[in-house]
Amino acid sequence: MKKNVLEKPRLGKFFFKLLMIMKLSVFLLCFSVLSAFATGTYSQTKTTKLSLMVQNESIENVLKTIEDQSVYRFFYSGNINTDKKVSITSRDMDIESVLNEILKGTNIGYKIVGRQVALFNKDENGFSSSMKQTKQISGTVTNESREPIPGVTVVVKGTTNGTITDVDGNYVLSDVPTNAILVYSFVGMKKQEVALTGQNTVNVVMQEETIGLNEVVAIGYGSVRRADVTGSISSISSKDFNLGLTVAPEQLMQGKVAGVNIIQNSGQPGSASTVRIRGSSSVSAGNDPLYVVDGVPLQFSSANKYVNVAGESSTSPFSSEGSNPLNAINPSDIESIEVLKDASATAIYGSRGANGVIIITTKSKNFGDAITYDTYVGASAIRKQLDVLSADQYRNYAQSNNLPFPDEGANTNWQDVIFRTGLSQNHNLSFGGGSKTSNYRASLGYNSQQGIIESSSIKKYTARLNASQTGMDGKLKVDINMTYGKIFDDLTPISSNIGNEGGNILKDAIRWAPTLPVYNADGSYYQIGELRVNPLSWATEIDDQRNTNLFLGNASAEFEIIKELKVKVNLGHDDQIINRYTSVPATHPIGEAENGRASISKLQNSSNLIETTLTFNKDFSENSSLTALAGYSFQRFVTENTFSAANQFVSTSVKWNLMQSGSMISNTSYKSANRLASMYARLNYKLYDRYLFTFTLRRDGSSRFGGNNQYGLFPSGAFAWKLSDEPFFNSSRISNMKVRLGYGVTGNQEIPNDLFREQLSISGSNVYVLGGTAIPSVLPSNYPNPDLKWETTAQSNVGIDFGLWDQRLTGSLDVYKKHTTDLLLEFSTASPSVVQSQWANVGEVENNGFELSLDGKIIRQNDFQWNASINFSTNKNEVITLSNDNFSRDEILVNATSGVVSNGTSTQIIKPGEALGTFYGRKYTGLDADGMETYQDADGDGVADLVVIGNANPDFTYGITNNFFWKNFDLSINLRGVVGNDVYNNTAAEFSYVNATPGVNILQSALDLGMSRSQISQFSSRWIENASYLRLDNMNVGYTFNTNHISFLSKARVYLTGQNLFVITNYSGFDPEVRTNTNRGGVAPIGIDYLSYPRPRIFMLGASLAF
């Protein structure tokens, strides 16, 4: 907190100190509660019962105890003495009785305003300087709920002439120059300045300090006050989370954090998101940030690849989208999310910090012993369909071109057939409580969502218990956090990475002739055959279910050895089990040849964590303080899976539940593990409360690397200067200014295990029959590379945090440069090779960027407030080189896509000087007289040139959030936009060539292109579209009821939310924000759209109640 330093009063009549014993955690909780019912009142809290047993403690300590137990916060002002020792034994007493008891015989008075309790010196009460001045100002100071606040300091700016408000919030101040500025301050409230313009009465409404410099920010193995942060860290607390139909935690902050780009890969309920912090730096080793939940680092990204292994052939229709492991965490259990962006912040996570770190902290305490219940119901529907030929257009085209075509006399809009309105509901129940030495919070959640394509849905059950207990006179603190989640996904067959002979639900819905009916006369599905499957039958006859169980838990014990030194041991365990079941009945065209097929895939990822940290914290004098941390941690990750598939069932009515009634076609198992052992240290040194230094060092050892490079060292340093606290700094506009400099080295190791070894293994359950005996086919599967080492990212960051007009406008500005070397590159081996790819440390990538975020309190009136925040970020990505001693390459072509257009043809290039995500191919230059496509051919050799034809990276992204409060209403509007990114619209390319019809239906727009029927489909710049967009992501209107007179209800709010209400874009596909997974279970390439599950528009109605 910023110390209020007032010079010695001129009159010497009063000296006041401001103390705040309010716990910072309480502060955070206040925010979350306040935000939820911004105009609510707290009168009901007076009924809170307190139980205290205190012997001979100072008043100050007793008040702290009350704060720990209750919602109350104490504010002191004036000259009060809280050192007096008191004793009290109370059982279920109300706050007033308790205060009367402990303050008996002192000169301390109190005033309870909501949950704020102001303490003041009764003798000084209402004091005002009484010097002869020409003007006297009086007025009342209240909080936002119109309740008077006693103890507010009112000072004539630039002087020591001041007073404090009395129990009724009134003040009188004399000696005031007519053009003076009055400064109103109160700890925990925003400082306000009012310029006099001739009036004699100034009434002021104080506001909670929402963008507080006192806010605590998690930084990994500890926390610091926002004001003392040296790195680039964004923090978003529950009050700022996106509202709406969210299933996964990362969606809570989509569009809200500068430098963090989050794309939900598709609209399938529960689908995974791609989260990129400050661009992509790795080609093959993954760009996902590290997630740390309640101190336990998770390793989900690499494990995720195995989730998809359904063991099906490459032409499987089953969805290859990864599941989102974070889904099992209930968003409403999350207290705050911190995003560590620069290396000085992430270096404490060493080899896993290069892609940024996302720290998720769950709610550990329910505020005010309340039981809360939240619920909503929602409806989702397709926002936009692709315009394909209607039955009449289709018939007309075929007939006018004299082409035979299928016609059963129907007029079917197949998209209408497969899309539906999906219903959703959500229920969360939480409660908690505590005593002097313990507290807990428990919650239960249920969420169910129907997707907008038939038969896709998700159901989710979550439970959480967080509890803590202190013992040994407060020297020992034990915490446990546990969560369990169970998710049932019903997936629709919508694979996008298939060859051109098969189909899937969305592909068939687009390509099926509109002249065909859904059903035969007898009610059965109209079917063509296994290569053209009735779209609706994909959904209703084919089963694909995925059950996910996640347990996440940790227990920690912290012991205060001496006052300055604490030791903490943390044990964590996470366990994720994903079972996926598929079945195709024998009666369905694609199951007919096999007489039905079923598969079971079981995957388990688990990890164990042991870590010990020592924290030393000492204030050496008033001028400097030191926090030192040293730790050791060990984590082991295990992945296991089994897969079996059978066909030729006696009857497929059993689906996957009686596999022995079919014949086994595949039966495999797999296990792999890796370990990470780390030592780390961090020093935070603060000098004069203005100069902040942070140094961190981490040494990681990983079993993923061979003996030659098993250990890596990751140092970082940062310096911050609180310019605005300098004595010379004197600005009426700038209320806070801090400059930050940081540099650090972090790593990336998200590669498969055992790559350093030479390996022999079996692909699937492959056998070959030699001499009449089936012999398993064991083949080399990896070239050894004992020199493999960490991918290294060096990042420097310069940032400014600022607050203007007494923090009415706050913001941060960061400029960074990330240079990644020794890329862990998986490259296709040159022929002849026994393996398809190999790994080496090759290449360098650079990311340079700029981030700006602004928060403003635009209107602060008693009945109406308007807060707005804007974030803006831009990142430039460039591949520097692809060569070193290990490997040398001018360019690497990547991201082959499927479909008839570019089946197997690469669409993107990795090349020095270009960004990752650069499209590469023929440049379309128009149609010739015959309606044939022409392409750029600069050298005139008759062959189209291959050139760079687009970039999937945006020029910049931005988010705008507006919050309005009017009386009991609140309204929030979130807009999010991306500018300058290209997307390859593979769907449009596939359905825009007239030669494909009447074999398949095509887009209406294809009829106007003037293309010859001789033109075959081609990948070219023609299908690269600018996918810039502005989306109204979320709009939310709420009303908070006045529950003052309802004894059992302490809070009631209802709200109406619309999500994805509109998108302004020139992109022609379903949605410009898309990342189709085209490579079966791997990482979805950036900027490719091919038959992705469209994102719905959602409306929902919800209520939050607290009892």
Place this chain on the structure above:
Amino acid sequence: MKYLKQLNKKLILGISFLLLLFSNCSLEEGVYSIYTPDSFYSNDQQVLSSLSGAYRNFASIPTFGAPYRVLECCTDQVVVHGKIQGWWANSSFEQLAEHKWDASHGYLWSMWNTLFTTVGQANALIASLDASGLDNVVGAKAELRALRAYAYFYLMDLYGNVPIFTLPKVDPNNLPDQNTRTEVFDFVIKELTEAVVDLPSQNDVGDEYYGRLTKEAVYSLLAMVYLNAEVYTGTAHWDDVITYTDKVINSGAFELLDNYADNFVYNNEGNKEMIWGGVYTPDVTGGIGHPIVQKVMPGIGGGLFGLPYTPQDGFGTRPSVAALYEAQDDRFKMFMMPGPLIDPRNGDTVMVEKIVPDGNSQLYDPATSTEGPVPYVIINATGIRNQPMNAGIKWLKWGLDPNTNGGNAGNDIAFFRLAGVILMKAEALARKGEMSAALPLVNQIRERSHATPLTSLTLNDVFEERGRELTFEMKRRNDLVRFGKFNDAWEFKEASSDDHWNLFPIPKRAIDSNNKLQQNPGY
């Protein structure tokens, strides 16, 4: 002091607790689901498990995926008629059929990759076997060398100048250099002649060796390499063809089956005419099969020919192919000509509910019929696009398998059978002008199928007889190129004066990963 002691106690307690916690924290992680070569090869079964992988990869060539399509769909024999509703209508087939492929053609990459995977597997496994210290790996190494040479034969034949590489691992900083087609030819001959020494003769092995390469299989391959030598090197080797075909014919291990069709039945493994082929066992877990009947037969549901599935109506053939046969020739029976479709099992006309031009037809079933029955009639195709479902001549060479799994059948497919070897010898003799010596060999083949014996012989007669006998057996592209007919016109394909089509382009993806590779002329 007392305080210190207490602290010490606390410290010791704390440290021991921590040591206990971290005592298990080593970075040594176990290996669970992989084998490491230094521990793996310790007995014959383990050696065999690697051979199994190498043979399996090579046996994927005839399974009617991309490699088979590369070998057959560019010839006059196999054609895909794209259907009205879009089935089998795509540019991959069209480019092969019309000779319009380019270096980005997916099938060409797939074929290249399959063949070089065999080379890579052989290279790696030979090195591992050498390192294993096992003493009886001579035979296994010879098999791998021969298999690698076989792959190089195809690579030379299809792509021309390819890198010869025999080290176990490619150094990414020193990528393999391209060799000339002649160098590859010399390499193939050298490898085969060296490997054959260590392989067993068919006469010395029994059923337990079925599926593996024998001396006679390698002699057959040598004969085929020499047969095409003039294409690869400019120098003919007709005498070498005769030498090696004689070694096979005179080994006495093989004989022509009485009935032509018996070569192709589902339980054809180990027949006396088969020299070496792929072994298909779709009913074995993890085994491979081929979907030939499923991909070729007309789209008729409800149990056509007793099949448990509705065929996909993909591959067909051209009238010119069927026109080569006499009506009484047994081999002609494989064709399903325009006109009513006949069930090969009993000679009955296939009756359907109705002929659906844009979808699958259904077999006539009196119990559920509302419209039928009508005979299913095959009509001539008018192109390779927008064809009704019943257009185009079908063929059923590899017979019906009652035990298909997922459409995959278990008929083994020969890379070499005695009839082909006899015809190679006949061609070599004919090339040398020794028509009288060649004529009885050709007639031996014709008489087996009840075709009228020839009274005199021309070189073109040998070409046509090979076409008749070895239809769809992955030999046609060689023959067309060797006889200078690959650029002729045939149904739905124009003639070309440009002979660069005789070689496929080196796939773009191969050049992407090895920039030392120079593209073939014309691409």
